[in-house]
Amino acid sequence: MEPILKVENLVKRYAKRGFGGASQDFLALDGVSFTLSAGATLAVVGESGSGKSTLASCTACLEKPTTGNLWFEGRDITQSSEIELRRIRPQIQLIFPDPASSLNPRWTILDIVVEPLILQGRLGRRERNTRAFSLLERVGLSADMAERSAVELSGGQRQRLAIARALTLDPKLLILDEALSALDCSVQAQIVNLLFELQDSLGMTFLFISHDLAMAAHLADEIAVMSHGRIVEHGPTMQILRRPNHEATKQLLAAVPRLSHTPWPATQR
Amino acid sequence: MPGEILGVLGESGSGKSTLAASVLRLLPSNGHIGSGAILFEGKNLLQISSRELRQIRGGRIALIFQEPSLALHPTLRVGEQARRVLAAHQSSPKNVLNDRTRQVFAQLFPQDTDRIMLSYPHQLSGGQQQRALIAQAIACNPVLLIADEPTAALDPVTQREILGVFRSLREKLGLAMIFITHNPALLAGFADRVLILYAGQVVEWGPAATVLDSPKHPYTKALFESLPTISAENEKNRKHKLPVIPGNSSPSSLPRKGCAFEPRCTLRMDVCREFEPALVKLGDGHIVSCFKYNE
Amino acid sequence: MMRYFLRRLAHAFFLVVGVSILAFLFTTLAPGNYFDEMRLSPQIAPETLVALRTQYQLDRPLPLRYAAWLNSVLHGQMGFSFAYNSPVAPLLLVRARNTLLLTVTATLLAWVIALPLGVWSAERIGRFPDHVISWSTAALVVVPDLALALGLLVLAVRTHWFPTGGMASVDFESFSSFSGLHDLALHMTLPVAALVLSALPLLVRHIRAAVAEVLHAPFLLAAEGHGISRLTLLYRYALPAAANPLISLFGFSVGALLSGSLLIEVVMSWPGLGPFLLEAILARDIYVVIGGVLFSTIFLAAGNFLADMLLYWVDPRIRPESASR
Numbered sequence A: 001m002e003p004i005l006k007v008e009n010l011v012k013r014y015a016k017r018g019f020g021g022a023s024q025d026f027l028a029l030d031g032v033s034f035t036l037s038a039g040a041t042l043a044v045v046g047e048s049g050s051g052k053s054t055l056a057s058c059t060a061c062l063e064k065p066t067t068g069n070l071w072f073e074g075r076d077i078t079q080s081s082e083i084e085l086r087r088i089r090p091q092i093q094l095i096f097p098d099p100a101s102s103l104n105p106r107w108t109i110l111d112i113v114v115e116p117l118i119l120q121g122r123l124g125r126r127e128r129n130t131r132a133f134s135l136l137e138r139v140g141l142s143a144d145m146a147e148r149s150a151v152e153l154s155g156g157q158r159q160r161l162a163i164a165r166a167l168t169l170d171p172k173l174l175i176l177d178e179a180l181s182a183l184d185c186s187v188q189a190q191i192v193n194l195l196f197e198l199q200d201s202l203g204m205t206f207l208f209i210s211h212d213l214a215m216a217a218h219l220a221d222e223i224a225v226m227s228h229g230r231i232v233e234h235g236p237t238m239q240i241l242r243r244p245n246h247e248a249t250k251q252l253l254a255a256v257p258r259l260s261h262t263p264w265p266a267t268q269r
Numbered sequence B: 001m002p003g004e005i006l007g008v009l010g011e012s013g014s015g016k017s018t019l020a021a022s023v024l025r026l027l028p029s030n031g032h033i034g035s036g037a038i039l040f041e042g043k044n045l046l047q048i049s050s051r052e053l054r055q056i057r058g059g060r061i062a063l064i065f066q067e068p069s070l071a072l073h074p075t076l077r078v079g080e081q082a083r084r085v086l087a088a089h090q091s092s093p094k095n096v097l098n099d100r101t102r103q104v105f106a107q108l109f110p111q112d113t114d115r116i117m118l119s120y121p122h123q124l125s126g127g128q129q130q131r132a133l134i135a136q137a138i139a140c141n142p143v144l145l146i147a148d149e150p151t152a153a154l155d156p157v158t159q160r161e162i163l164g165v166f167r168s169l170r171e172k173l174g175l176a177m178i179f180i181t182h183n184p185a186l187l188a189g190f191a192d193r194v195l196i197l198y199a200g201q202v203v204e205w206g207p208a209a210t211v212l213d214s215p216k217h218p219y220t221k222a223l224f225e226s227l228p229t230i231s232a233e234n235e236k237n238r239k240h241k242l243p244v245i246p247g248n249s250s251p252s253s254l255p256r257k258g259c260a261f262e263p264r265c266t267l268r269m270d271v272c273r274e275f276e277p278a279l280v281k282l283g284d285g286h287i288v289s290c291f292k293y294n295e
Numbered sequence C: 001m002m003r004y005f006l007r008r009l010a011h012a013f014f015l016v017v018g019v020s021i022l023a024f025l026f027t028t029l030a031p032g033n034y035f036d037e038m039r040l041s042p043q044i045a046p047e048t049l050v051a052l053r054t055q056y057q058l059d060r061p062l063p064l065r066y067a068a069w070l071n072s073v074l075h076g077q078m079g080f081s082f083a084y085n086s087p088v089a090p091l092l093l094v095r096a097r098n099t100l101l102l103t104v105t106a107t108l109l110a111w112v113i114a115l116p117l118g119v120w121s122a123e124r125i126g127r128f129p130d131h132v133i134s135w136s137t138a139a140l141v142v143v144p145d146l147a148l149a150l151g152l153l154v155l156a157v158r159t160h161w162f163p164t165g166g167m168a169s170v171d172f173e174s175f176s177s178f179s180g181l182h183d184l185a186l187h188m189t190l191p192v193a194a195l196v197l198s199a200l201p202l203l204v205r206h207i208r209a210a211v212a213e214v215l216h217a218p219f220l221l222a223a224e225g226h227g228i229s230r231l232t233l234l235y236r237y238a239l240p241a242a243a244n245p246l247i248s249l250f251g252f253s254v255g256a257l258l259s260g261s262l263l264i265e266v267v268m269s270w271p272g273l274g275p276f277l278l279e280a281i282l283a284r285d286i287y288v289v290i291g292g293v294l295f296s297t298i299f300l301a302a303g304n305f306l307a308d309m310l311l312y313w314v315d316p317r318i319r320p321e322s323a324s325r
Helices: A052-059 A082-091 A109-120 A125-138 A155-167 A185-202 A213-219 A237-242 A247-255 B016-023 B050-059 B078-089 B094-108 B113-117 B126-138 B156-173 B208-213 B218-225 B233-237 B270-274 C002-029 C046-055 C062-074 C088-123 C128-142 C145-159 C177-215 C218-225 C230-241 C243-255 C262-267 C273-283 C286-314
Strands: A005-014 A026-036 A041-045 A067-072 A092-095 A173-177 A205-210 A222-227 A230-236 B005-009 B061-064 B144-148 B176-181 B193-198 B201-207 B279-281 B287-289
Touching: A005 A052, A026 A052, A026 A067, A026 A230, A041 A052, A041 A213, A052 A092, A052 A173, A052 A205, A082 A092, A092 A155, A109 A125, A109 A155, A125 A155, A155 A185, A185 A213, A185 B218, A205 A213, A222 A237, A222 A247, A230 A237, A230 A247, A247 B156, B016 B061, B016 B144, B016 B176, B050 B061, B050 B078, B050 C218, B061 B126, B061 C218, B078 B094, B078 B113, B078 B126, B078 C230, B094 B113, B094 B126, B126 B156, B144 B156, B156 B176, B193 B208, B193 B218, B201 B208, B201 B218, C002 C062, C002 C286, C062 C286, C088 C128, C088 C177, C088 C230, C088 C243, C088 C262, C088 C273, C088 C286, C128 C177, C145 C177, C145 C262, C177 C230, C177 C243, C177 C262, C218 C230, C230 C243, C243 C286, C262 C273, C273 C286
Parallel strands: A041 A205, A041 A222, A092 A173, A173 A205, B005 B176, B005 B193, B061 B144, B144 B176
Antiparallel strands: A005 A026, A005 A067, A222 A230, B193 B201, B201 B287, B279 B287
């Protein structure tokens, strides 16, 4: 089956504006390649600075990679024109880490969800509102909250709102860039359950980027470990947990705080 | 207790940050401490004069917030910031202060000490910023360190580093700590005792091993169950929904009397709605605030 | 750091040169010249005028006149004044010194008063003392400089505490150095007061706004938690963090040192640069005008340059070599 997303040799370099002379370029992605099947969840884990967020923004078409190719549903989006991209972008949605700053605090909840529909310009006002209300219900925000402004929501509710907004345009791929990191543990569980629901009912594909290996392992079918802009290990979740190969993976496994005293599968022989 | 690490577990809205700020009377102007006492070294901190309070702040009790990048002054070198804290508490000559500052930084940054001391906060990584903040906090050798989510902004590897720093501070300086977090897993193997906060009330506390392994309060139990844990036994739970606590803890949904957790509690009884549960001793220093254990 | 310094210096230099060209262009292209006044007098023959014009090289092409003027600047003379029959530079320097006497004193005084006032007001923002300050600064802003100056003059006339204008009393020459200084101070008081009162509102409001923004920052709370005293917190933590917009304001203050006091000088008969330039403009004494504009521009460019260098020194975040990770 054709993978929904195929990333090949992605390189992203950020040029540092030096005062002439040494150009201290920063290599965020150094040849990243992987495939993602439709309806699956891939977790990309790594420590700060490993390039995870850059990967997220390149995949979401927010930034153009320096070199490399990105195929979405068989089409090479790195070579696409701006017009084609405009059609493709709605199908890949990005959820940001900080719910507070990715939502306009002055707008009401309804405004925020309706905005992408207005920009798309296809539906009339009543249809837009109907769709917005149904999306809000789906993510667990009741319709009578629609007139409240975004500042009044808690962190978990804001992320639900962000997810609702992302769902308005029927995306096929949802990229969650540290979307749970700012939330309390019990709230994370609620959002994760919502994600499972969405995947079951809508068949969505998830790219889950995080440094929380425990949550990633719970959610994902496959795990890719990034370090210094490269994927150093990639495989099915249980395999990575049981037999980690690369030093970075082992470090991450060792660093994850665990409550129960049952050891990781890896140390069970 | 001296030299003890007390872990305070609470989610947002539980009042943990308010608790931390109250100890040093650092609440914003619309905060008001109604009643109660905070006893430290024989004095009630809520009643001492402002001059005594200023000496205690940083001198005997130090407070660290989350987001070290915001808690450090943006245009002062980190070494200078720590030196000023020292200067505020001791009137020693300049070179004595400088020596002591360097001593503190050498403890936290064994390599590159001088270079770090001369750096500005924006030139340091998240972990380094947090250590620079810790340097400011321990400069005057306080006996108690209150850390409010000190590792929330850091990735797991750096988190472990910082926890290691705290541990070594306890070993070398006998520093007692109140470690506030919303992530229970961080307290395992780190805290001596654990205290659970919900909606501004203490619901359970006791030795860390006991509380973390066999929690008794319905909230604590439900919280721990909602964490993803991966082990050979839990493998079948993977990719399945996590058990969650229904509802949320927003201020508007809190009951006015009775147990604060009652609306969301699966074990609730009628009495829970009427009265605040008394404290029940479960032996071994483990105390719970729930009617279920009264029988 | 050196590169930044040199770049800013080059900016300032080109600014001054550019302005000198523009000033030259505008004044010489404006219709009329100094000798037009004389045409009205029937006693002077037209030929004399033509001869005078040739003598002063007023009929040569523009670029050549500019080159000649530039040459004169390099020799420290800055052209020739028709009205006073002398090189421009010494005339300007004397007047500029008089102006600076007023403005430097006034600027220093204004900042020294505004800083504590602004900080104090920011600390109590929204409360009664802050309202008092806000209202009084608003009132001061509304009053035009002219009214302020005239009001002060009325005060002088009524109370006879201060002289009503001028820079020195009639018998200044015969004063000893101490009483000479005293006389100068008396004469300076009213103009300086007028300048300070007109500058104060802007400064106080800006300082208040900048400091108020910083007062909510987490690092202040953290420092307070470490036991730093209130005064240190305000002046050695909050103020430096709020300094960026204030430094730009300071640069502007410096830049306006020569140009900001024109009105006050005219009203209070202070022999500064302002009235002198006014006179020259009316008489079309062009080289004086160009010279005056150049002086003012140099101060403006110096003020900007000073602000840039101060900003570099105060805020490490804008330095390119100390880039964040």
